[in-house]
Amino acid sequence: MDINKVIIPAAGLGTRFLPWTKAVPKEMLPLLDKPAIQYIIEECLTSQITNFSIVNSKSKQALESHFDSNTNLELILKERNKTNLIASTEKIFRHANFTYVRQTEPLGLGHAIWTARNTIGKEYFGVILPDELFFAKNPGIKQLIDIARQERASVIAVQEVPMNSVSSYGIIGIKKQITPKLFQVSQLIEKPKQKEAPSNLAIIGRYVLSHKLFNSLEKITPYATEELQLTDGINHMLKHGEKVFAYKIQGSRYDIGKPIGWIKAIIGRALQDQRYAPALREYLKDLDASHSFLYDNDQNLIKPLPKKP
Ligand code: UTP
Numbered sequence: 001m002d003i004n005k006v007i008i009p010a011a012g013l014g015t016r017f018l019p020w021t022k023a024v025p026k027e028m029l030p031l032l033d034k035p036a037i038q039y040i041i042e043e044c045l046t047s048q049i050t051n052f053s054i055v056n057s058k059s060k061q062a063l064e065s066h067f068d069s070n071t072n073l074e075l076i077l078k079e080r081n082k083t084n085l086i087a088s089t090e091k092i093f094r095h096a097n098f099t100y101v102r103q104t105e106p107l108g109l110g111h112a113i114w115t116a117r118n119t120i121g122k123e124y125f126g127v128i129l130p131d132e133l134f135f136a137k138n139p140g141i142k143q144l145i146d147i148a149r150q151e152r153a154s155v156i157a158v159q160e161v162p163m164n165s166v167s168s169y170g171i172i173g174i175k176k177q178i179t180p181k182l183f184q185v186s187q188l189i190e191k192p193k194q195k196e197a198p199s200n201l202a203i204i205g206r207y208v209l210s211h212k213l214f215n216s217l218e219k220i221t222p223y224a225t226e227e228l229q230l231t232d233g234i235n236h237m238l239k240h241g242e243k244v245f246a247y248k249i250q251g252s253r254y255d256i257g258k259p260i261g262w263i264k265a266i267i268g269r270a271l272q273d274q275r276y277a278p279a280l281r282e283y284l285k286d287l288d289a290s291h292s293f294l295y296d297n298d299q300n301l302i303k304p305l306p307k308k309p
Helices: 036-046 061-066 071-079 083-095 109-115 140-151 163-168 212-223 230-239 259-271 277-288
Strands: 005-009 051-056 097-102 124-128 132-135 154-160 170-177 182-190 201-210 244-248 252-255
Touching (some): 036 140, 061 097, 124 140, 140 201, 182 230, 201 212, 201 230, 230 244
Parallel strands (some): 005 124
Antiparallel strands (some): 124 201, 170 201
């Protein structure tokens, strides 16, 4: 089973991150030295996926520019012998193919995926939400692709969440547990109340889906209120005999769609990165100390100049 295309829906309003997202796409939020979306593309390239359909909106031009060549900058960096500074985007530029499709109105995640239907043939394809970053030795999307090939069916990435936070997620109902990490799905419920949740297995922004999803999305469009949900499209496939699995992927996940998740991602990643970890550890240690500048208004980070004799 060939899976070599990923749809990245990036046309949402990003209201949880306003006013930052008023003019700058959420997907361009910096995480250490790269924008969030670059981590998604790198996760895919490591998984041998090279074709990307990015669903964007009018205000997301920066996304296209980031993965385009910038001849002026390249020339200057070459002259200064500093091309290594953009080596990671150069690599993407050489290996990845981007198709951009425009979602003219934010009519929901299901609608965003449907907008990219013409970039996908009669095949299985990946979907990754760019505000859900995932770090693992074996990339998140690769873990799903392996299961999709094994089961010859759609697969959704899940992780366990505390029961009292299920109402923030899409939650899966379990038809059958196949292994400790693999489940056959009975239904998906978007943001259920705790007492109505069929499990604590939350959908975490990665999917491998059958092209039959597009047909399902079309069928349910007339009944959609306000937004067309991806979960409703997958539920329609399930009701019409399509098998869908859920797989507990292994790794660290960060929801950077809201400021606190983004802050956690920066600290989490920086502590894993030798370029930043020692200085950050030192800084965090200092925050707890009674002599920290945060606790003492008279003490300043910038030391006063010594008095002249
Ligand atoms: P989210 O609901 O997490 O993101 O959608 P959002 O709508 O941008 O942000 P909030 O909720 O207002 O803060 C998940 C992903 O689906 C995309 C978003 O860009 C995000 O990456 N999306 C959502 C679309 O592309 N189109 C839509 O109509 C809705």
